[in-house]
Amino acid sequence: MPELNLVLLGPPGSGKGTQGERLNDDLRLPYYATGDILRGxxxxxxxxxxxxxxxxxxxxxxxxxxxxxxxxxxxxxEEAKDGFILDGFPRTTPQAEALxxxxxxxxxxxxxxxxxxxxxxxxxxxxxxxxxxxxxxxVYHVEFNPPKVEGVCDVDGSPLIVRDDDQPDVIRRRLDTxxxxxxxxxxxxxxxxxxxxxxxxxxxxxxxxxLRGLLGSLRS
Ligand code: AMP
Numbered sequence: 573m574p575e576l577n578l579v580l581l582g583p584p585g586s587g588k589g590t591q592g593e594r595l596n597d598d599l600r601l602p603y604y605a606t607g608d609i610l611r612g613x614x615x616x617x618x619x620x621x622x623x624x625x626x627x628x629x630x631x632x633x634x635x636x637x638x639x640x641x642x643x644x645x646x647x648x649x650e651e652a653k654d655g656f657i658l659d660g661f662p663r664t665t666p667q668a669e670a671l672x673x674x675x676x677x678x679x680x681x682x683x684x685x686x687x688x689x690x691x692x693x694x695x696x697x698x699x700x701x702x703x704x705x706x707x708x709x710x711v712y713h714v715e716f717n718p719p720k721v722e723g724v725c726d727v728d729g730s731p732l733i734v735r736d737d738d739q740p741d742v743i744r745r746r747l748d749t750x751x752x753x754x755x756x757x758x759x760x761x762x763x764x765x766x767x768x769x770x771x772x773x774x775x776x777x778x779x780x781x782x783l784r785g786l787l788g789s790l791r792s
Pocket of ligand 1: 659660
């Protein structure tokens with residue numbers, strides 16, 4: 573079976589996390605979401621968390637040198653030898669170049685970049701209603717995907733909170749950052765012939781089906 577080295581790309585709130593979890597179930601590949609890794613580090617007050625927290629609270633990106641090593645180490649691990657799914661990385665051109673350099677060192681390359689396209693207004697609507705489980709980061713939406721009991725995670729019973737960076741002014745800032753720093757990666761990966769674009773404004777199940785179709789054709 574050929575290896576699958578996948579990148580999920582798209583603005584905050586495009587559904588990368590939801591789709592990533594589903595692909596993870598399908599493909600049984602390790603799933604590395606840098607936002608989750610960083611939030612875990614902040615929670616555990618590790619050195620990584622301490623260097624990341626102030627940037628995250630403002631809706632800014634953490635410096636490239638803080639995050640690149642974290643991902644390079646995971647990609648270069650036994651569990652990722654058949655491939656991986658990256659969510660939230662790379663987010664800048666230097667990060668994309670660092671990822672390429674690491675993969676070249678390992679004799680590998682990015683197989684596909686799955687761009688989940690969603691307009692800004694839809695992002696604001698989605699993130700404004702997002703609620704996140706405090707313990708494990710399970711994600712809900714007050715309108716589109718409410719928990720069975722208001723304010724409580726279905727999976728582990730922990731409280732649901734509004735992430736600091738899902739506050740309205742921070743959402744705007746994250747979108748600006750996306751357009752300025754991350755969107756250039758669309759042409760970067762188009763130039764390499766690995767970009768696959770899907771319309772992320774449809775029902776999540778339809779998005780999943782389209783992604784599965786794309787990945788099926790990549791694997792065969
Ligand atoms: P996310 O959950 O992917 O929206 O990430 C939440 C926050 O973590 C972002 O707003 C950034 O502050 C930080 N972050 C996550 N991934 C990266 C990355 N690849 N580069 C820099 N900062 C990141």
